[in-house]
Amino acid sequence: MSFVIDAALVGTGGMMPLPNRWLSSVLLRYAGHLILFDCGEGTQISLRSLGWGIKDIDLILISHVHGDHVTGLPGLLLTQGNSGRTEPLQIVGPAGLRQVVSGLLSVARSLPFAVECRELTAADGERVGLEELSVTWVEAEHHVECLAYRLDLPRGPRFLPEQARQLGVAIQDWKRLQRGEIVSGVRPSDVLGPPRRGLSIGLVTDTRPTEAIARLVWDVDLLVCEATFGSDEDQPRAVERKHMTFREAAQLAKDARARQLVLTHFSPALVEPEAYLGNAAEVFPETIVGRDHLTLSLRFPEE
Amino acid sequence: MSFVIDAALVGTGGMMPLPNRWLSSVLLRYAGHLILFDCGEGTQISLRSLGWGIKDIDLILISHVHGDHVTGLPGLLLTQGNSGRTEPLQIVGPAGLRQVVSGLLSVARSLPFAVECRELTAADGERVGLEELSVTWVEAEHHVECLAYRLDLPRGPRFLPEQARQLGVAIQDWKRLQRGEIVSGVRPSDVLGPPRRGLSIGLVTDTRPTEAIARLVWDVDLLVCEATFGSDEDQPRAVERKHMTFREAAQLAKDARARQLVLTHFSPALVEPEAYLGNAAEVFPETIVGRDHLTLSLRFPEE
Numbered sequence: 001m002s003f004v005i006d007a008a009l010v011g012t013g014g015m016m017p018l019p020n021r022w023l024s025s026v027l028l029r030y031a032g033h034l035i036l037f038d039c040g041e042g043t044q045i046s047l048r049s050l051g052w053g054i055k056d057i058d059l060i061l062i063s064h065v066h067g068d069h070v071t072g073l074p075g076l077l078l079t080q081g082n083s084g085r086t087e088p089l090q091i092v093g094p095a096g097l098r099q100v101v102s103g104l105l106s107v108a109r110s111l112p113f114a115v116e117c118r119e120l121t122a123a124d125g126e127r128v129g130l131e132e133l134s135v136t137w138v139e140a141e142h143h144v145e146c147l148a149y150r151l152d153l154p155r156g157p158r159f160l161p162e163q164a165r166q167l168g169v170a171i172q173d174w175k176r177l178q179r180g181e182i183v184s185g186v187r188p189s190d191v192l193g194p195p196r197r198g199l200s201i202g203l204v205t206d207t208r209p210t211e212a213i214a215r216l217v218w219d220v221d222l223l224v225c226e227a228t229f230g231s232d233e234d235q236p237r238a239v240e241r242k243h244m245t246f247r248e249a250a251q252l253a254k255d256a257r258a259r260q261l262v263l264t265h266f267s268p269a270l271v272e273p274e275a276y277l278g279n280a281a282e283v284f285p286e287t288i289v290g291r292d293h294l295t296l297s298l299r300f301p302e303e
Numbered sequence: 304m305s306f307v308i309d310a311a312l313v314g315t316g317g318m319m320p321l322p323n324r325w326l327s328s329v330l331l332r333y334a335g336h337l338i339l340f341d342c343g344e345g346t347q348i349s350l351r352s353l354g355w356g357i358k359d360i361d362l363i364l365i366s367h368v369h370g371d372h373v374t375g376l377p378g379l380l381l382t383q384g385n386s387g388r389t390e391p392l393q394i395v396g397p398a399g400l401r402q403v404v405s406g407l408l409s410v411a412r413s414l415p416f417a418v419e420c421r422e423l424t425a426a427d428g429e430r431v432g433l434e435e436l437s438v439t440w441v442e443a444e445h446h447v448e449c450l451a452y453r454l455d456l457p458r459g460p461r462f463l464p465e466q467a468r469q470l471g472v473a474i475q476d477w478k479r480l481q482r483g484e485i486v487s488g489v490r491p492s493d494v495l496g497p498p499r500r501g502l503s504i505g506l507v508t509d510t511r512p513t514e515a516i517a518r519l520v521w522d523v524d525l526l527v528c529e530a531t532f533g534s535d536e537d538q539p540r541a542v543e544r545k546h547m548t549f550r551e552a553a554q555l556a557k558d559a560r561a562r563q564l565v566l567t568h569f570s571p572a573l574v575e576p577e578a579y580l581g582n583a584a585e586v587f588p589e590t591i592v593g594r595d596h597l598t599l600s601l602r603f604p605e606e
Contacts, residue, residue, distance in 0.1 A: 106406030
């Protein structure tokens with residue numbers, strides 16, 4: 001198990017890519033895998049500058065199928081193909097995803113790897129994830145079907161060596177106990193501490209704040225959330241266009257008791273997002289105004 | 304009639320967009336219209352930096368439907384729509400264009416303007432063009448259907464004022480003669496000089512050099528031509544991948560008696576295209592190695 005997730009903002013813009021701001025997208029790195037959240041036009045270029053790799057993106061989470069969140073898919077997949085990728089790629093998103101991906105991939109009919117495209121529903125019983133990392137989601141509130149995501153990396157209980165010694169388990173058998181096996185009558189639970197908090201990330205964009213989203217991202221270590229409008233005066237516009245202001249994103253983070261909030265998906269009209277930090281920080285002090293290529297690492301705390 | 308065409312290289316890269324090189328695309332400005340040749344991922348971002356406008360692109364010429372030449376279309380059209388465009392947009396290209404454009408536009412179903420998508424064939428009798436500017440084409444030689452284009456801006460014969468005076472035409476009637484009307488028995492041909500050379504541009508990419516292309520771009524003022532590989536040693540690769548080396552592009556320009564050659568569509572492996580200028584200039588001295596945002600103006604010469 002890897003004990004760290006790195007997150008990078010591939011871009012922080014909404015609606016259209018700008019010369020100095022890529023479209024909003026998040027790249028997560030975990031245990032040799034890369035997971036991408038949304039893929040607007042130009043995402044592969046920003047990914048190349050970022051330098052974490054492109055070929056090894058194994059899972060793509062799509063919030064919704066508006067152009068600024070998906071039109072980078074064909075170029076990204078063609079570039080993965082040109083890099084020699086052969087492993088299947090999983091793309092998940094809301095209802096309607098398959099048709100749009102199929103349309104976009106009309107220019108990429110002969111990729112050297114399989115693309116598994118899956119439309120997620122509330123009733124979906126199948127697991128989405130990679131190794132220990134699991135993905136859950138709820139419906140967001142936008143003009144089209146849109147999903148908010150949560151990623152969880154669970155943490156096993158601590159192994160208690162003193163306990164194992166006292167119970168007479170040989171050191172070479174400790175690994176078996178840690179894997180869940182019973183060794184000479186000693187059960188794993190006899191040598192393991194209490195459950196421990198894992199790592200979690202919320203990915204929320206193109207939506208109004210909702211209770212369902214607040215429940216989904218409850219207590220996450222990192223909430224990357226859209227904040228299309230900086231000024232409080234734009235709140236009516238945020239309602240109309242089904243986005244959020246900085247203050248509303250901060251309130252969502254507060255309601256969800258998130259540990260840290262990173263704002264993204266800024267309107268092209270929002271030239272200096274940083275100038276509006278105060279509107280969010282008043283409500284939720286642990287707010288960072290995102291910028292392209294901002295990176296954060298989540299690590300299990302020393303215990 | 305406008306007496307000038309401006310050309311800009313929107314990008315100069317082949318295969319995939321790079322952080323320092325946009326995908327190959329050419330923007331032409333003529334009489335208030337913008338004409339775009341190819342539209343790979345990121346083209347709208349480079350267009351924004353260039354600053355000639357996006358909304359007023361009235362005609363898009365597509366060489367072929369490989370991803371690096373078309374995946375920027377949905378983003379570009381969405382941005383045109385967001386700018387309030389209502390005039391129809393014409394997209395022309397080879398057979399298969401309609402299906403790919405329809406697929407790509409699966410994310411742009413409600414544009415506020417009509418998209419007229421037209422597949423050009425050799426037998427196509429209908430005119431393509433804008434005002435006086437007309438477009439012709441031939442099939443190129445690539446792995447898929449691909450077209451090379453030529454644009455012609457004709458130039459009317461010079462009006463001869465001395466002649467008009469001698470024939471007794473009043474100055475206020477000169478305009479009528481220039482428009483082709485007969486005035487008091489004087490025919491336009493009585494007061495007009497011999498035919499004059501117009502302006503012409505060849506747009507050639509993703510192809511081997513062929514005789515048909517050399518004939519198409521015969522005597523053009525400007526030939527913008529792909530030159531994927533700089534080194535002569537890559538010639539076998541150019542044959543295999545159906546592209547050209549610098550030297551081959553120069554030979555095509557020479558065979559066509561073009562007036563000026565601009566090289567573009569460089570392989571991502573070609574880090575310093577300028578270093579290979581000699582390979583082209585030996586064959587065709589009037590060669591420029593393209594770079595993103597290089598602009599050139601074609602003007603009717605003073606006569």
